[in-house]
Amino acid sequence: MTNKTMLTDEYQLTMMASYLDNNIDDKATFDMFIRGLPEDWGYFIANGIEDAIDYATSIKFSKDDIDFLRSQGKYSEDFLDFLRGFRFNGEIYSVKEGEIVFPNQPVLRVTGSRTEAQFLETAILNIINFQTMVASKANRVVNAAGESTVLDFGLRRAQGEDAGMEGARAAYIGGASGTSNVKAGKEYGIPTGGTQAHSYVMSFDDEADAFRAYAKTFPDRSVFLIDTYNTLEGAEKAAIVAKEMEKQGHRLVGVRLDSGDLEMLSKGVRDIFNSQGLGYVKIYASNDLNEYKIEDLVRNGAKIDAFGVGTEMITAKPVSAISGVYKLVEDTAGPKMKFSPGKESNPGKKQIYRISDEKGTFLYDVMALESEKIEGRSLLEKxxxxxxxxxxxxxxxxxxxxxxDSVSRLPDSLKQVRVADKYEVRKSEGLTSLIDELGEKYLQSLPFYSVVHPISINQ
Amino acid sequence: MTNKTMLTDEYQLTMMASYLDNNIDDKATFDMFIRGLPEDWGYFIANGIEDAIDYATSIKFSKDDIDFLRSQGKYSEDFLDFLRGFRFNGEIYSVKEGEIVFPNQPVLRVTGSRTEAQFLETAILNIINFQTMVASKANRVVNAAGESTVLDFGLRRAQGEDAGMEGARAAYIGGASGTSNVKAGKEYGIPTGGTQAHSYVMSFDDEADAFRAYAKTFPDRSVFLIDTYNTLEGAEKAAIVAKEMEKQGHRLVGVRLDSGDLEMLSKGVRDIFNSQGLGYVKIYASNDLNEYKIEDLVRNGAKIDAFGVGTEMITAKPVSAISGVYKLVEDTAGPKMKFSPGKESNPGKKQIYRISDEKGTFLYDVMALESEKIEGRSLLEKxxxxxxxxxxxxxxxxxxxxxxDSVSRLPDSLKQVRVADKYEVRKSEGLTSLIDELGEKYLQSLPFYSVVHPISINQ
Known part of the structure; x- marks a missing residue:
């Protein structure tokens, strides 16, 4: 990971400069949480946690960074001196990478001096928002695919190199079986796979010759792309070459369809192979797939063993970004909360408890104050x-x-492509009382007309 | 830029291995082009060209890379030896970074040995697809904002660090005036800016005290966030502090609104400042903005001087990815083209000519074979x-x-938020004849039933 110290919004620096200038640097706690689920989603798989921890524990402004900031003419030498020694010295609690989380639950809880804890906001959100989104999206695709496997083919449409890399990793965590991204294979150890492009097939006068040439190089690892001219004719040719391979003691791994009516074509191709004793040849399919299309294909009995999913998984189209935020929940003046409709936050240092039945199925969560004793597994660890x-x-x-494993413990109703159900997240007695108390104080602080038409507080 | 040699789809390597194994490595030309415009868009601003050139001219597999590939057990030692010395030795023509381009026009034209030219596909698409998308999207936002400026606030919702960095750069090229991203300021020299967060205002008992504290640190650079409690009351307090600042010889730069009815509130805030001789205080607005919302605000006379745009600009929501592809257009056997409906490609080595009127307004383009002589400015340069x-x-x-400057030469009809018009891209006589000729050959090669119901060819 590159050093992300400068990967921050400018206001993190100006606010820090001003806090110090005004001698405000008390202890404060911030929660990173996600406001809401995208339409049709049932849960998130928290991801990016490990990278966020690496980031927080490696903050350091280089001499170059300081020189650049000085050149902007905005900051005092005192502040630049302060930045030179600036580190995060606080504590972080987080859920495990790969944990299932729900809206408004703290994914990370950061406590430190106000300047240190505030500063982490931008990069933590940049890291966790994207990786959590793709892991969760990939899991939706994997759920839709049922018994079939899912492969990440998204690199060429990912939003930059990091998106291609971290996206491949997140998709793998979310249940994809592999990626086409060679660098992700090298850096992360994710299984890589590939087939062939239409340009390869078109480089030969005859489609069957293209298959033969590929099988010559990869006698035990070939997946032929059979839709360059006509998918069913391509399947017949692939079957001929597969039979030739058998005679040499090899087996064709599979064929890929990349266009047309995948349900109809996959059934036709399956029949062609089965009728020739080639039941072992797997069928791969790709072509602008997403969880909705895959669910339809599976429901309609398409004979597809593996789905190659590109753009829509690695960019989480049409979601694009989830609503992860980073909010002050406590400082030396006490617990803090927001009251604006739709933007509520939960005050105080909290813990999440997950309650399961005897089989390990998740029943509900309780969000509680850290000081409370609650039954259940606590999700936030130091x-x-x-x-x-x-x-x-x-x-x-x-x-x-x-x-x-965590996904397997969720109720099935949350694992549909279109989720109507909602997982229950209860608030503990202690948290409920605190919210009531702060709410009352807040109402008393408002002028009369504001109580009748509540104004919003934004943080 | 990190070395992107391994940032590739596995099939680029397996196809390369197989081409070499079968002694196929003739000269070939590939076009990188974008299939179509997203809904409502009128043009693209080509971006990522410079990075793509850096990538192509720096390909080199390290010993580590080779060792990793060997460990996969898929490749022969001969091939791994070949990779050790693998470079791109060919030629590339491209449009200028920042050039206006339209669907199906070559953005890059790559000629080299088939293995070298084919190999560039994945990373070139990863680089150009994202950067071109964001530059184009940002330009839509900037067009909608009219006289008001646009600032990139997207880092926390960008799809990873590269997306935050390259997105900030692309948005700047597309007309954004600055970014909140400090690292983008340092690396690219983009003007940076920031205001303050609600958490800053909430760190003081009194809103006016928060403003005073900030103004103390940044007496000539302060933008106050005034919607933490109530925007109009916040504006009154900001005006009081602005008057105090005047007495000390300073001027408040601006205030930011981040919630509520931005049209109504901006008008109210403008009135408050104007009535107190504070006409110079600028109004910034943010809150899930995009080109559609901004167009409405501007049309309805909102008094907003600068729009801070986050998620939707840097992820190009809801587009997520544009349809950039990389296709074989010529090899030693002659020009190649695809005929499948909606996926046509244009054969041969081509040039684009742009025809303008005497004022410099773009009238139409001509796509021609390289060998033809056409009037107009040629867009592809070696x-x-x-x-x-x-x-x-x-x-x-x-x-x-x-x-x-290029955008200013486009007809206004293409610069609307909802574009109905289409820029004319003509095909030259030579290109038209070649397409006809190849089409005829293609039809003759098909069995009779395929001519009646054309089958599709995918590349």
Whole structure:
């Protein structure tokens, strides 16, 4: 990971300068949470946590950075001196990478001096918003695919290199079985796969010759692209070459369809292979797929073993961005909360407890104040203490298994492509009382007309 | 830029291995072009060209990369040896960074050995698709804003760090006046700006005290956020503090609104300031803005001097990805084209000519074969020769000016938020004849039933 210290909104620096200038730097706690679920979604898979921890524990302005900031003529030398030694020295609690989370639950809870804790906002949101979105989106696609596997083919349409890399990783955590992205294979150890492009097939006068040439190079790893001219004719030719391969002791792995009516064509192709004793040849399909199209294909009995999903998974189209925010919940003056409609925040240092039945199925969560004792598994763990990481960065495969095991414990109603149900997140007695108390104080502080027509408070 | 050699789809490597294994490595030309405009869009601003050139001229597999590929057990030692010395040695023609382009026009034209030219596909698409999309989207937002300025506030919702960085750069090229992203300021020299967050205002018991504290630190650079409690009351308090600042010889730069009815509130706030001789205080507005909302605000006379635009500009929501593709157009066997409906490609090595009227307004383009002589300015220039960059990387401000000057030469009908008009792109006589000729050959090659119900060819 590149150093992201300068990857911040300018107001983080100007506010910091002003806090210091006004001798305000008391202890404060911020929650990172996601406001709401996109339409049709039932849950999030928290992701980007490990990167966010690495970021928070590696903040350091270089001499270059300071020189650049000085050149802007906005900051005092005192402040630039302060930045030179600026680190995050606080503590962070977080859910596990791969944990299922719901709206308004703290994903990260950051406590530190106000300047330090506030400063983390921008990069933490940049990291967690995207990775959580793609892991969650990929899981929707994987759920829709049922028994079939899902492969990430999104690199060429991802929003930059990081999006291609972190997107491949997030999709894998969300249940994709592999990626076409070679660099993601190298950096993260994700299984990589590929087939062939139409340009390869078109480089030969005869389609069957293209298949033969490819099988010569990859006798045990070939997936032929069969829709360059006519999918069913392509399947017949692939079957001929597969039979030739058998004679040499090899097996064709699969064929890929990339256009047309995938349901109808996959059934036709399956018949062609099955009728020739080639039942082992797998069928891959791609072409602007998403969870809705895949659900229809599966429901209609399309004979597709693996879906290659590009643009819509790695950009989470049409969602584009989830509503992760970072809000002050407590400072030395006490717990803080917002009251504006649709933008409520929950005050105080909190913990989330997850309640399961005897089979391990998640029943509901309780959001409580840290000081309360509640039954259930607590989701927030201390991962940074005095600015140092105290949790081990976990292995990618372990994170993926954890995420998929967690998904298996969710009620089925939340795993549909169009989710109507809502997971229950209760508030503890302590949290409820605190909210009531702060609400009353807030109402008393308002002029009369504001109580009748509540004004909004934005943070 | 990190080295992107491994940032590729696996099939680029497997196809390369197979081409070599089958002694196929003739000269080939590929076009990178964009299939179609997103709904309501009138044009693209080509962007990412400079990065794509840097990428193509810096390809090099490291020992680490080769070791990783060997560990996959898919490739022969001969092929891995070949990769060790693999470079792009061909030539590239491209439009200028910041050039206006239309669907199906070559943005890049790559000629080289088939393995070299094919290999560039994935990273070139990853680079150009995103940057072109955001530059074009930002320009739509800027057009909608009219006389008001547009600032990029998207970092926290961008799809990763690169998206935040390259997105800020693309938005600037597309006409945004600045960004909140400090790192983009440092790396690219883009003007940065920021205001304050609600958490800053809430850190003081009294809103006016928060403004005073900020003005103390930034007496000549303050923009107060005035909607934390009640926007109009916030404006009154900001006016009081602005008057105090005047007495000390300073001027409040502006105030920001971040919620509510921005049209109504901006008018109210403007009145408050104007009535107190504070006509110089600028009004900034933000809150999930996009070109459609901004157009409405401007049309209804909202008094907003600057729009801060986040999520929707930097992710180009709801578009998410444009349809940039990379297709074979010629090899040693001659010009190649595709015939499948909606996926046509234009054969041969081509040039684009732009025809303007005497005032410099763009009238129409002609897409022609390279061998033809056509009136008009040719858009494709040779930028890479024998694998070496022969064009200077241009300065960002120069690119931005070029892009905005080009936009000023477009007919107004293409610069609306909802574009119904279409820019005319003609095909030259030579190109038309070639397409006819290839079409005839293609029809003759088909079995009779296919001519009646044309089958599709996908590349």
């Amino acid at each position: 991962v940074v203490e005095n600015g140092y990481r105290i949790s081990q960065r976990r292995d990618l495969k372990e994170i993926r298994e954890y995420a998929l | 930028v890479v020769e024998n694998g070496y960059r022969i064009s200077q990387r241009r300065d960002l401000k120069e690119i931005r000016e070029y892009a905005l």
